[in-house]
Amino acid sequence: MEYDFRRIEKNWQSKWKESKAYKVFNPEHGKGLNKPKYYVLDMFPYPSGAGLHVGHPLGYIASDIFSRYKRLKGFNVLHPMGFDSFGLPAEQYALDTGQHPAVTTKKNIETFKAQLDNIGFCYDWEREVQTSDPAYYKWTQWIFLQLFNSFYNRQAQKAENITQLIKLFEEHGSNAPGVAPSAFSFTPEEWKTLDEKTQQDILMNYRLAFCGYGEVNWCEALGTVLANDEVVNGVSERGGHPVVKKKLRQWYLRITEYADRLLEGLEKIEFSEAMKEMQTNWIGKSSGAEIDFDIKGHEQKLRVYTTRPDTIFGVDFMVIAPELDLVNEIKSAVQTAAVDEYLDYVKSRSERERMAEKKISGVFTGAYAINPFDGREIPIWISEYVLAGYGTGAIMAVPCGDERDHKFARHFNIPITNIIGSFYDGEEANPTKEAVLENSGFLNGLVMKDAMEVAIKAIEEKGIGTRKVNFKMRDAAFSRQRYWGEPFPIVWKNGIAYPLDEKELPLELPHVDSYKPGPDGEGPLANIPEWVERELETNTMPGYAGSSWYFLRYMDPHNDKEFCDRKASDYWNQVDLYIGGTEHAVGHLLYSRMWTKVLYDLGHIGFDEPYKKLVNQGMIQGSSRFVYRVAGYQISGSEAEVNLGSKKPVYISYNIYNEFRGLDPKSDRAVEISSLILKHIYGKEVNERDVIFKIIQHHVDVYLVDGFVLDKVAFKKWREEYAEADFILDGDDYICGAEVEKMSKSKYNTVNPDDLVMKYGADTFRMYEMFLGPVEMSKPWDTKGIEGVHRFLKKFWRLFAEETKGLIVTNDEPTAEEMKVLHKTIKKIEEDTERFSFNTAVSGFMIATNELTDLKCHKRSVLEPILILLTPYAPHIAAELWNLLGHSDSILDAAYPKFEAKYVAETSKEYPISINGKLRTTMNIALDAAQPEVEKMVLENEVVQKWLEGRPPKKIIFVKGKMVNVVV
């Protein structure tokens, strides 16, 4: 009876499928009612055509282990899986091949699911959701309508129905309490006389999902608009295509109203500090003041935003963004030409150029602002380092305290006022808040951080400004000019957006034959006459629409009356454990946190943070292999280079190449190697010394390499051009070079889990992925190492069964030593699993197996509990052995063993004995021994005496249960 993992795994997978072992019940269906709930979620995968590689399932395995563990611990565990199946790649593929995204997506999902099932995950597939399924996006559209029909009441600090806003306008006009200030100003009476279009235009400024014209990140190559977080250094995150600013009609989410709550919410959730930091930085809250400065000779005021009102006496110039209309209004006649020239220059520069090169540029407008406190005239400049979109698009520059302002002042020779005395050295700006202010009028003598409040008060008293909080975060662009996404349930009539009635949902995505963009940057839907006729919105929703609320749908996936029954969401509540990559730090995680808050505000769910605890999984990097082709050579001293491109390829083993590189070309060994290479090239002895070779390194498929040894036959078959390859070997082997890189098809370093499952089994694969290292950490993949884990499972199997004798488990009473191994292991596995230290848990199993093998322990009372411990990690082998031991019930619901300290209690310990902190020997001492007793024993020890050399010890440190240190 051997460990036939292929048969075992197949057998149990189909058994579990038949018996619906992974079906999860909501309490109203009777089962699970008496159990506490636990919700484990994996990040929503996009079903790409490339399928899974070994890096993908890392987090899935971790969450699967934890789910199974919690189930054994008596929880009703929800551990669902589904697919974020709308998205750009499928549409790009459709554009390229003409295949409908629905078709390719369906195929990809099937592949994905087969791969996942292969690994033995405990998903309840009956709860699967797909965002591109109309039964799902019906509710995405429904939530969109909730957003559309809501505004943020600043007084109540929550989302409310838009009818409430209308009521506020009717009662109080535009200055109603809780209503954000805007450009509109009207009395209740005026509101009632406004026509519908105007009213709706005003309301649009408050809806949480709203439509407006805005500068967007337009990517010509992708033919779409990208969110800020999809643009990296001025190019698209996907594909690296250039991105330009363009004004388009767009839908947005008013996430900025939630900035404060998104920030506060971070305090009550368990995300890593790094993750919280990233979100905090993205939200970018800053507080300061907006100040209006008079402009000499003009009616207009210059409004600036500053976080440092305490430095108001150090303002030496103003800088405004070139995009501001104010520029043209205040430029002086003398400076007009220079200003216009600069504006042209700015326009000519792409976002990318601006980000890439940071040269100092700018021009004086000829206008002066007046410092309201000392009447100083302050020159107003324009420069592209000030962004129109942040604050007021204008700053007061304080060169002694701000790095950029200082550089600007130096560059244009603007005199610098020092208001911080010795804190400013004349060379570099000092952004301190600790300095005592000088040259600062009424603020003189105050420490800067205290002056801040004084300054703001003075500004407010003078009526020239207000306290102001600003955020870096912008409202999120929520539309794409694309086909493969959720249609907006919106009809446009006379320029007014009307929501569809709930009864009309889902608004299904129509079939199209072409995925080409519509006219004027509109999406493909604009090409469909029937769609346009119905005056439906032609944009579609972005990828993050469906993924912002999917965790709720899993709770009640087949509900066609509601997005999720309130009873279900009250029961399952927040996701207890969310496992996924860091790449979603600011996108998905912020959006879904916002949606959750809105749904909470509107009373649809009972909690306002979706994910209680987040664990970030590290990336598994690829381990690439290289071969080294001799491409040419040069005789030293000669200019001529011999190109070998046309000859049959000669590959040199990495270690020989590496040795050769480090040698003096004149040395004997170098000559030996070079003549060997030349012999391979020409097929005969060539007498040349001092040869420099040109070696080209290129990737070789890791499947053709065992460890570092190349399969030469397979390599020759790999590509036609390698068929004639000749190798310079190290002994019999060709040794490949290696490097750790990102796992990708083009580097030929991807490894498919299917192959490993086929070769070693799912249980081995699961445990090996965990054994690799801590889940949060990135680490390179090494296929070789999997054999160690496989050996362990075989060894574990042999505790239960032998090839010839079959089952060898006995019902004998266990010895104290065996019980100690068992309980030590229970403690270890339970603690490690609880803290997601799966790698050390795997080694805990190995240690237990090694020790029980040494003890020749085949006792049921020891092995059965260990089998239960192993179930979350290697469910198939556990179930098989459980069954072999005669159990008819499922091990998936067995009772988790209980640790009992009495079995691991020790009476003595092998104490380390140090002299001056250096370990010299160990001594077995009773644990209850007291200090004087121990001191006596230690001093009598011959090793200790040898090191004491007759000197009396200065001090003896004895830490009970830990160590002894003798100080001489």
Next chain:
RNA sequence: CCGGAUGUGGUGAAAUUGGUAGACACGUCAGACUUAGGAUCUGAUGCCGUAAGGUAUGGGGGUUCGAGUCCCUCCAUCCGGACCA
């Protein structure tokens, strides 16, 4: 430039509270069994040294009887954010 993380054998790593550094594996070496081994098992394996011993957790410094762990400082790598006033 800012922020975060990481740095331990040939490799992946462990050391949970300041207390025997390198558990557990991979790899390598030696051996056993075998027609055979890319199966299985046993042993060795941080480095220098025959040994005694010395030395060792990125470098330097500090606190301590004792530091991989705490503090200061420098360096390297990875990730994220980048003109946010």
